[in-house]
Amino acid sequence: MPGWEFPLSPEFTGERVVPGLVDVNLLNEHLSRYGFAKRFAPGKRVLDAGCGSGYGAAELAETALEVTGIDAAADAVEYARGQYRSANLRFEQGLCTALPDGPYDLITAFEVIEHLEDWRGFLAEARRVLAPEGRFVVSTPNKLYYAESRGGSGANPFHVHEFEYVEFQEELQRVFPHVAIFTQNHVEGVIFAPLAGGGGAEASVPESRAVPEEAHFFVAVCGAEPLPEIGPLVWVPSVANVLRERERHIELLAGEIRMKTEWLEQRKSELDIRNSEFEQLLGTVRGLNSQIEQRNLWALEAQAEADRLGRLVLDRQEEFERESASFRETVRAYQSKVAELEEINRAKTEWALETERRLTDTSRDLAECVEFLHAVEKTVEERTAWAQGLDRELAQWQRRFDALRGSRWVRLAAKLKIVDPL
Numbered sequence: 001m002p003g004w005e006f007p008l009s010p011e012f013t014g015e016r017v018v019p020g021l022v023d024v025n026l027l028n029e030h031l032s033r034y035g036f037a038k039r040f041a042p043g044k045r046v047l048d049a050g051c052g053s054g055y056g057a058a059e060l061a062e063t064a065l066e067v068t069g070i071d072a073a074a075d076a077v078e079y080a081r082g083q084y085r086s087a088n089l090r091f092e093q094g095l096c097t098a099l100p101d102g103p104y105d106l107i108t109a110f111e112v113i114e115h116l117e118d119w120r121g122f123l124a125e126a127r128r129v130l131a132p133e134g135r136f137v138v139s140t141p142n143k144l145y146y147a148e149s150r151g152g153s154g155a156n157p158f159h160v161h162e163f164e165y166v167e168f169q170e171e172l173q174r175v176f177p178h179v180a181i182f183t184q185n186h187v188e189g190v191i192f193a194p195l196a197g198g199g200g201a202e203a204s205v206p207e208s209r210a211v212p213e214e215a216h217f218f219v220a221v222c223g224a225e226p227l228p229e230i231g232p233l234v235w236v237p238s239v240a241n242v243l244r245e246r247e248r249h250i251e252l253l254a255g256e257i258r259m260k261t262e263w264l265e266q267r268k269s270e271l272d273i274r275n276s277e278f279e280q281l282l283g284t285v286r287g288l289n290s291q292i293e294q295r296n297l298w299a300l301e302a303q304a305e306a307d308r309l310g311r312l313v314l315d316r317q318e319e320f321e322r323e324s325a326s327f328r329e330t331v332r333a334y335q336s337k338v339a340e341l342e343e344i345n346r347a348k349t350e351w352a353l354e355t356e357r358r359l360t361d362t363s364r365d366l367a368e369c370v371e372f373l374h375a376v377e378k379t380v381e382e383r384t385a386w387a388q389g390l391d392r393e394l395a396q397w398q399r400r401f402d403a404l405r406g407s408r409w410v411r412l413a414a415k416l417k418i419v420d421p422l
Helices: 024-040 055-060 074-083 119-129 143-153 165-175 242-405 408-415
Strands: 045-049 066-071 089-093 104-110 130-141 178-184 217-223
Touching: 024 055, 024 104, 024 130, 024 178, 024 217, 045 055, 045 119, 055 066, 055 074, 055 089, 055 104, 066 074, 074 089, 104 119, 119 130, 119 165, 130 143, 165 178, 165 217
Parallel strands: 045 066, 045 104, 066 089, 104 130
Antiparallel strands: 130 217, 178 217
16 A cells, blocks of 8 residues: 555564564465465566565575565655675566556565455556566455454455455456466464475365355466466475474463463452452441432422423413514504504694694784774774764754744745745
8 A cells, every 4th residue: 555654573464574573474474475476476577566674585585586675655665675695686666556667577575465455456567567477466365255254353454455256356357368366374284394305295185166255366477478387386485384383382372371360360459458448438328329220210309390390481481472463463563553543643743733734824823903992992983973973963053943943934834935945
């Protein structure tokens, strides 16, 4: 995976194999893959992609023409250069998605592809730099077995994409026309080794059919040209005594058990000492439990009272809301009535002002009329006095006339028709 680095320290993470710092069985598991690929290495140009600490590239360099190991981690490359030196072996820092130009007759990539984000890009790069008749040997753990073997520890945080058999085969066949997949499993065997002399080793492997779903790992040989028939390989490490290794492992486990037993005895003694304190504490706890129960009862009663008060508050709140609604309706009616009265008052005010204006005008007219009446009254008084004077003068003339008409001279003149007798 571009940029992934694992420190070469005694604290083993499971993702960086360093000889001498890991369990021998795990180291043999990794070395066996290079033993499998070593059959294709004699006299070839080899590229070990994701070479890690460099032990595998050094193994291939024993028979290859030249070997180049690349890794994304600078500390891994530095460590490999310091540990493994050979004229036909070199180590470089590089990415699996940007492989150095070839062509290479053999490319190995063991337990690398599951760490890569762009693993399809890596397969395309391997095809690009592989010689026409070259071999690309790639391995990966079986997802089904790997998940089961990790158990409660959960998924591997360093793995980006794990493969089941069918997916692994299909993805390889998308890039390489010819693919042969092998299963890799730990098996128990018996070896007969001579104490003196040598000779070639002979392996007896009863014929059996590999079951991909039960495999620990898949190892694929890929190429652009048809592959020759590749038989099974039984790889036996130079130091292999399963029973002795198991005995040592059991001894280590027994030592751990003894240490844990002593620890448990010590803890038991400490617990015995603390039991009396525990009993005292238990009595205190019981007293506290009694108090807690009483307080719980009080709390339940308080909760019931709180519920009752809560319901009462809700009732009062509903009543308040109803009264508030009625009050709001009354206020609206009052405001409407006030607006109506204000309008009436405004109209009456305008009428009163107009009336006052007209009364002012009328008062002015009345004053003029009073003055006119006073003048008329004065005139009437004057004319009345004048009329009364005329009446008096008329009465005087009337008396005079009556006296004249009754005189004998008038009567004589009337007889003589000198004057009108009337």
